[in-house]
Amino acid sequence: LMTPAAPGTAPDLSTTGDPVMNGPWTLADFPAMTLPHALGVNGLPLGVQLSGPPLQEGSLLELGKAVEAVIGFQAQPSL
Numbered sequence: 001l002m003t004p005a006a007p008g009t010a011p012d013l014s015t016t017g018d019p020v021m022n023g024p025w026t027l028a029d030f031p032a033m034t035l036p037h038a039l040g041v042n043g044l045p046l047g048v049q050l051s052g053p054p055l056q057e058g059s060l061l062e063l064g065k066a067v068e069a070v071i072g073f074q075a076q077p078s079l
Helices: 023-028 057-071
Strands: 002-004 032-039 045-051
Touching (some): 032 057
Antiparallel strands (some): 002 045
């Protein structure tokens, strides 16, 4: 399943951000990963989140690799 990773861009370094998008997967014990797909107007990455069934981390990593190749994100965020 692909969903937004956060309600906006990545948080600055002073916080871990809002868990609203990844909290449900953590509570359900489903593996999830985030991939950057674009930069927001503030120069920080926007991410997509992939999640999969429990105990299928290997399959999720393979899917992540394929999605990353399609997205082709190359930009460097400004820190």
